[in-house]
Amino acid sequence: MRKAPVVLALLLAAVSAPAQSPIEEARAALATYHEDVTRLDRARDGLEKFLKTDSRVEGMILLSRIYFQWGDVRASDDSERLAAYDRGRELGKRAVELGPKSPEAHFWYAVNTAKWGQTKGAIRSLFLLPTLREEIDIILTLAPEHPGALQLAGSVELGLPWGDLDKAEADFRKGLKIDPHYTSARVDLARLLIKRGKYPEARRELQRVLNEKEPRFLADWTVKHTKRARELLDAIKDKS
Template structure:
């Protein structure tokens, strides 16, 4: 028995470095950003590693991950509006390249669309309506390839919620998109937070409170880092703003 245990430990010691070495740049970066709530600098480390990898080998998966990481740079690391715009712009540029190289990759489409939409949201919705056709095209392309893509459904909901009605805004459709995402994964707190925003805007305060409390009570968030850094703090802020209403 002791001999077998010794052999197993020896194999684990040998295979551990091999497994780590076998990680692609995209996989290594994802492992970093999955823990950005523990150390936000993980986002910077992931970005730097992916950019080094792309300098020698333009793999679509690396581009897709870098597009996602630039979204996180804009959302989490950037301190000024200009820095946010620069990060989202870089994310959409890389996302577009990924789409051109891998048009059947739903993640390429969704991160191109998300960065484009976030750039427009940050710049100002009315000043960015010219981007709306691109965002919608990327949502449609993503959902055609992956009908259960949570990020695409959340983006779809945000487009319906954020844009003016004259440009296709529709709160009922926004709510439907967020609820569809939550049917697929009830632990996707990003969609639940946005659903609460729609409910608040529609005057359904009690329903919004329930969704916000659900976020704070979540035990198994789909993305722990996003829940810790973005979703739970925002839910607390919104709950506080609803006091007395």
């Protein structure tokens, strides 16, 4: 009989606990999707419904982020990836229109645009280059120490056949000096070092990614960055 009051208390606590808002659920999903990737689906659907009646910039930025991650980790083919990144850049652009001084609005518009162009193909990526450079300039004017924008700037140069690798390396290293735990930038720095034939240094950077104890974005590190680091290490295992 003693168990009855305990069970009742637990039931009452569950009933009285406030439900998360769609914005809170989206933040939680982005932070914990490594535990259950379907959290991205639920957060996406909840925010889409929420934004039909509440067009706040914060919600648009979060949903743009969710579509970016969904394209990266949930999409099963290029068609689904393109649709996700396209919706992400649409939301990012709308967030920029409503909040032109928001670095995050510009950032998520830019990264979704970059991923959409990359998935679409090289010609489309070149067509989008002026937009990407303009957005990067805006972000770094609004937030000069934005590590994500610095990584994006470096990635643009790294991805171009005629890209300035010195500038790319400087951007990656500057971003990592600002935030040493920004593991996606460290993976990109390693990619650049591999391109330059600096294999021992690339291995050190990739090992730092795998050994990271406090990644800036735990879910991304768990699902994406450690996987990519291992792939790159395997690709250069016979290089010296």
